[in-house]
Amino acid sequence: MFTPSFSMARRYGKTRGLPTPCPRATLLNMRRPLFHAAAWYCGGVVLGEFQPAAPLLLLTFAAATGLAVLAFIWINHVADVAAMQRANLYAHPARLAALFSARLRPILMALFLVLAGWTNHALHTSVLWPNDLRMLAGDTPRDATLRGRLANTPEQRGNRWLARIDAAALAENGEWQSASGRVLATFSKPPDRGFYRGRHVEVDGVLTRPPPAAAPGLLDQRRLLALRGIHYELRTDRFTQWNLLDTPHPPRPLSDHFRTWAMTNLARSLPERDEALELLWAMSLGWRTALTGEVKMPFMQSGTMHLFAISGLHIGMVAAILVGLLRVLRVRRGRVAWIAIPMLWFYAAATGWQPSAVRATIMMTLIIAGWSLNRPVDLLNSIGAAALLILAWDPRQLFQASFQLSFTVVLALALVLPPLIDRLRPWISTDPLLPRALWPRWRRAAMWLAFWGINALAVSLVAWLASAPIIAYYFHLFTPSALLANVPVVTCGMFALMSCLGSLFTGALLPFVSELFNHSAWFFMRCMMITSEWAASLPGAFEFVRAPSGWFMGVYYAIFFGLGSGFLFREKIRRWTCVVLTLLALFGWQALLTDREAARLTLIPNTPAVFQESFRGGPNLLIDTGPAGSINFTVLPVLRSRGVDALDNVTMTHGTKHQIGGFTNLFQKLPPNAVFRSHAKTHSPYSKAATSWLEQRSNVARIVSAGDHVGDWKVLHPPRDEDHRRSIDDALVLRATFNNVRVLLLADLGELGQESLVHRIDNLTADLVITSFPNFGEPLQPWLLDAIQPKVILVHDSQFPVDERTTKSFRTRMSRAGAEVFYTTRKGGMRVEIKPGKWRIIDAAGRTLWLDGRR
Template sequence: MDRPLLLPFGAFALGLCMDAWLEPAAPAAAALAALALLAWLGLEKSRPWLLPVALAAAGTWHHAAWRIPGPAEIASLAGPEPRLAELRGRLDAVDIGLPDPKHPDGRVPARGSMAVESWREGTRDDQPARGTIRWRLADGRGLGLREGMVVAMSGALAEPAGAVLPGAFDLREHFAVSGIRRELRVEESRDVVVLEAPAGPDPGGRFLAWAHAALGRGLPDDDAARLIRAQALGWKPGLTRELATPFLRAGTLHVFAISGLHIALVAALVVQVLRLFGVGRGWCGCLVIPVAWGYVAATGWQASAVRSAVMATVVAAGWALRRPSDLPNSLAAAAWLIVVFDPSQLFQPGFQLSFAVVAGMAWWTASIESGLARWIAFDPWVPESHWPWWRRWAEPLRRLMLLNLASSLAAWCASAPLVVHYFHLVSPVSLLANLLVVPLSSLCLTANAAALATASWWPWLSEWFNQSAWVWMHGMMWASQRAAELPAGHWYTASPPWPWWIGYVAAMALVARWDTLLIPARRRATAVVAGWLAAAACVWIRGLAESRLVVSAGGEMAFFERGFDSLLVDCGPRGFGDRVALPWLRSRGVDVLDTAVLAVAEARFRGGWDEVAAELPPRRCAVAGRMRSSPRVASRQENLVAGWQSGPWQALWPEPDAPGRRADDLGAVLAGDLGGFRCLLVPALGEAAQRRLARANPAALRADVVIAGIPSHGEPLLPEFLGAVRPRWVIVGCASRPAPHRLTPAARSRLRAGPWRVHFTDEEGWVEIRVRPGHARMETATDRGESTWMGGDE
C-alpha cells in the first residue's frame, strides 16, 4: 500500500475531532471503540473499511478519556465556583517576565503550570489531588522559581477568564484544549513556599545562561542583539510586541519559533560535519537524533521544538534503518506519535500550522514550480551546448529562485486558511519577504552555532561570528519593516464562513492534481470549484447586510458594524485597548475605523483609547463632555452634543447648555434605528441627567433595548428613566471588579423585578445583538447555543 500511514492517521484524527465536537460520555466512546475492534477482528471480508472505523472509534475514546476529568482531579474537587485554596505540586513550566514599568516597585510578574499533588481549602487537612493548573504570580522577585521545584501556593483558584468579546481570545478555552481547567492567582510572593528544590544545578538553566552571555559577547544591548537570542534560544522576553509587529505583518515571524528551520539547520550542520569524516548515511541518522533532542532540551522543551524534533526523528530513523523516504508518510507517522501522547496537540494552532506548511510544500511545490518554469523558461528548442555563457551561469540561480519561490508560495497557500482563522491576517507580501528573510535567518543561525562552538576556545572568533549574526539580523529587521510598510502588503480580515474554506481546499487540491488531469476534467473541476466559491461569496455578502451591536463582558466598550461601516463607543481602561479592543477589532476585519465616540470623560472608559488610536485612527472622533481625545486625532475631533449623527445613530444627550460638574452628568446617550429595531446606548449617565432627559424628551427615548453602564455616582436606569424608555430588554454592562463597574445588589434586584428581560454582563458575559430586516436576535457568552429571538411576535 502506497503511504500506508496516511489513511489510518486521518481516521484516528477524525475520531479525536468527533469527540471534541460532540463530547460523548467516556463509556459510550469506549463501547464504540470496542465494538468496532470486535467487528474488525470477526469480519474478515469487511476489514478494509472497518479498520478506519475502528481507528476513528479509538480516537474518540482516547480523546474522551483525556478530556473528561476524573474524580480525583483538581477541577472536580474544587468545583466551578472560585475559592481561596492552597495547592502543592511540582512546577512543570516557569516563565519569568520583565519588570513592570507601570508599577512603582518594578515588580516582576511570573506565570507557569503546576502538576498538582494535594490541595487544601481553609482549615481543612490536605487532600490528594492530581491534574495540571495554571498559576499567575504578581511579583516573583527573590523566589528563584524554576522547573522541577515542589512548592505550595496560596491564592484564588477559579476557572480561567473567558472571552471578553465574541470571537476574542478565550483563555479558558485555550487552556482547556491543553487539559488545564483551573487557574491560581497569587498576589504576594510570601504566599509561595518552596518545599523542595531539584538536587544539583539546573543543566538547562546553566546552558541558557552561558549561551546568553556567549551570544551577547561583543554586541551592543540593542534590539538586534535581543532578537538574536530570541531566535537562537527561544528567549521570549526578547521578542517584545513592538519588535514582533513588523515580522507578523510581513509574515516572517515564524523564524523566531524554535521549529523546523532550527532543527533542520542543526541536523544539516551535524550531517555535513560527519560526512566530511566519511560517516555513512545510516550512522548520520543515528547521531542526528540525540543532537536534535539535545537542542530541544537546551531551549526549554518548547512545543514547536518538540514537534519539529519528532518529525526529524522519524526522518532520521528512516535513514538509520535504510528505508526509502516518503515525506507525507513520515509526516503522518510523526503526527500520530504526537497526538497519541497528547491528543490536545491536534487542536493547537502551532501543530496545525507546522504540519500544514510541511504537507503543502510536499504536495504543491513540484506543481507550482513546473507552472512557474513554463512562464519564465528559456527557449526549450535550443540545446544546452549552444547556450551562451551567461545562460549557463544564470541557470542554477534561476532554478534555485524558482524552487524558493515555489516553496514559499506552497507554504503560504497551505498556511493561509489557518493564519486567517487564528490571526485574522492576510499578508501576500510574505511571499517576497520570506525569499529574503529565510536565507538571512539561516545565515544568522549558522553564525550563532559557530559563535557557541568557538566561545570557550577562541573568544575573539566567537565575537566575529556574533557581529556577523548582528548584521544578518539587522537585514531581517530591515526587510520585514519595509515589507510591512508596502501598500496592500497585508490587511486584517474576519474569518470567512466554512463553505469558503471548503472551496479553498478544493481549489488547492485541483492545483496539486492539475498536471494529471485531462482537459475536459480540468474544465469540469474548475467550473465546480468556481461555482462553490461564488455561492460562498454570496453567503458572505449576505452577512454584510446584517447590523451587529456588541457589548463587552465588563461594559467597557460597545461596537456597532454594518457592512463596512463601524462605530466604537468608549474603549475601557488603560491596557484594555492593547490587550482586548485592538486585537478584537482586527479579528472583525476592521482596518479603518469610521467613527469613535468617547461618551464618558472617565479613565475607566477612555484610558485605552490612545492605544487604539495609535493603530486605528478613526475618520471621525466625537467627544462628549469637557475632555479631549487622543492627540493623534485632535484635528478630527467633534463635540458630541444632542443632534450629532453618524449613520443610524443620533445623540440625545448632552444638551449644549446641559449643567453638571460630574463627568457622568455629561455622558453621551445614543439612539439608533437598526432597520425598525430601536436601540438606546447609555454608557454611564448620572442620576440628575437621567431625570432631566426623561422629562425633557421621553418620546425620543423609546427603544426596544437599552444598554447601560454604571455611573460613578448613583444607580443606572432609574425607574423614571426606564418609564420613558419602556424597553423589552435591558442589558447592564457591569463587572465584579473594579469597584466603579460593580452593580449594587439593590439595583440588581430592582431591575430584575421589571417587566422586561434583563441581562447582566458580569453574569452572562458579552452580549451581541444581530439585526436583519424583519427580525433580530441576541446572544450572550453563556447562552450561545440557544439564541433569544427578539423580533416577530415576541
C-alpha cells in the same frame, strides 16, 4: 462474485487466473497507509471535541472493533494457509469467511481508528480520578497551598514569571488532600536559582480558573491552557512563600546548563545585550522572554513571525549540519541515525520542548531513520506518521494553532509545490538540446540564480496561501507583505541560524571562531529586523480582518489543495469542477451581500464603549473609549478582531474618566475622521485633554445636540437649551433602527437626564436598550422602562471602579422588568447581530444568548 483478498490475489493471481484487485478499492491506500490512518484518527479526535462521551463506553467499543479487525486478519491468514493446500480456493469454509472479511476489514479498520482518536481525546479531557483538581477546586477562586513538582524551569514573560506545577497535594484551611493536575503558577519576582525543573515545591496563593475570552473573537486563555492540560492558575504576590521540599535536591537538568552556556556563548564579544542579541536567543534557543508585543509586532505584520518558533526550519538545518558533519567524518550511513537523532532530541529539550520543535523532531527522526536504513521516504506518509505519534501522545494538539499551521504548510509543500514548480520552470528553461558543458559560466550562474529564485518564490507563495486563513482566524491578520518579505527574511534567518549553530559547535574548542560566528549572526539578525520593519511599513502591507467562518475555510482548502495538486483538473471531473466553482462563487457573492446588510454592535468589556461596524457600506462608529488602562488590553484587540484598520467616527457621550479616559491613548494609534460630542460644559480633566486634542484638529471635532445625527444614529439628548450640573445628566443618548430593530443607547444617563428624555420624547419604544451604570443614582428608572418597553436590556457594568458596579436593588428591579437582561460582568463582552428578518445576541464565548425573542 466476491473479490479475493489482496494478499491471495498477489500470491495466486497470475498462476490461478484470479483477478488482481485494485488497491484503490480499499479505504486505506497501502501506498501511504499512515497518511490515511492519521486522517481517520484526526476525524475521531474532532468527533471527541464536539461530541463528548464516556471514556469507558468509547474504550469498550474501540476494543471490540480492534478485536474484530484482528479476527478478520486471522481469518484471512487461515484462508491463505488453506488455499495453499487446496486446488479450489473456495472449498474451505475459512475462504468464504475471508471473502466477506476482505470487504469489511477496511471499514472496520477506519472505524477502529476513529474510535481510537475519540477515546484518546476523552481520556485526556475527562475527569477520571476523584483527586482531579477539577473535582476538588471547582470554579470559585480560593486561597490554597499547593505541593507538586516543577514541570519546567520558571520563565520570564514580560513583567511576570511563569512555572508549571504538577500537583500532588492541595491544602485549604490547613487540611491536606491528594490532588492531580497541572497548574500554571504566576509570580512577580524572579525565583531563586534553586527552583528548576524536577524540584518538589510548596507554594500558596489564589487558585482560580484561567480567564475566559473577554469578548467574542479575543484570546480565550482558559481554552488555550486547557488544550495544554492546564485548568487552573495559582496567582501569587510578593508575600507568597515558595518552599523546596526535596532534600537532597536532584541535579539541575542538563538542558538548563546548556541553555545558560549557549546564551553566554552567543553573547561573547558582542558589545551589549541589545534587541538583536535577544532575538538571536529566541530564534536559536527558544528564549521567549524577548518576544514582547512591541518587538514581535513588525514580524507579525510582515508575516515572518514563524522564524522565532523552533520549527521545521531550525530542526532541518540542525539535522543537515549534523548529518553532513558525520558524513565528512566518514561515519557509515547506517550509524548516522544513532548519533544524529539523539542530538536532535537534545536540541528539542534544550529549547524547552516547544510543541513545534517536538513535531519537527519527530518528522526529522522518521526521515533520518528511513534514510539510514536505505528506505524510500514518502513525505505524505511521514506526515501521517508524525501526526499519529503526536496525537496519540496528546490529541488536544490538533486544536492548537501551531499544529494546524505546521501540518497545513507541510502538506501544501508536499502536494501543491511540486506541480507549481513544474509549471514555472519551463519559463526559464533553455534549449534542452544544448549540452550544459557548452554553457558559459555567467549563464550557469544566471540559471542557478533563476532556479533558486523560482523555487524560493514558489515556496513562499504556497506557504502563504496555505497559512493565510489560519493566521486570519487566530490572529486576525492578513499579510500580503509576507510574499515579499519571506524570501529575504527567511534567507537572512537561515544564515543567522547557521551562524548561531556554528558558534555553539565551536564555542568550547575554538572561541575566536565562535566570536566571528556571533558577529555574523548579529549582522543577519539586524538585516531581518530592518527588512521586516520595512515590509510592515509598506502601503497595504497588512490588514486586520475578521476571523473567517468555518465553512469558508473548508471550501478554501478544498479548492486550494484540489487545484494546487491538479486533482480538480482531471478530465473526468473537469466539467464538474467548473460547475461547482461557479455555484460557490455565486453563493459567496450572495453571502457577501447578506453580510453587508447585517448590523453588528459589540459591547467592549470593562469599559462603557460600544463599537458599531460598518452598516451597508456606511462609516463605523466607536461610542466612548473607556479608561486609559483598557486601550491596549481590551479596546484595541476588540477593534482589530473586527477588522478595523481605521476609525471613521467616534462619539464621546460625556467627559468622565470611565468614558473617555483613554481618548488620547487610542487616537495616537487610530486617529478618527470625526469626533462627536455634546455642547454641554464639563470640568473633567479628561474632557479638557480631549478638547485640547480636538482644538489642534479643528476639521475633526463635531458638536451635536438633540435632533442631530451621528452616522446611522439620531441624537435624542441633551437638547441645546439644557446644561445640567452633573455630566451624567448631559450624556448623549442615541437611537437607531437596523433592519426594523430599534436600538436605544442610553450610556450612563443620570436621573435628571432620564426625566428630561421622558418628558420631551413622545415615542421612546425600543427593542434593545444598551445602558451603563452611572456613578450616581441608577439607570433605567421605572418610568423610563415603561416608556421604552424593551425586549432585551444589555447592562454595561464593571467591577472597577466600584461606583460602576450594579447594585443588588437594581438587579432585583431588572429581574421584574419583563425583559431579558444581560450583564457584561457575567457574560463578558457581547455582540449584537441584526440581520434582515432575525437578530441575536452572543456572549464572549460565542454562545447565543438570545435569538429572535427566544432565549
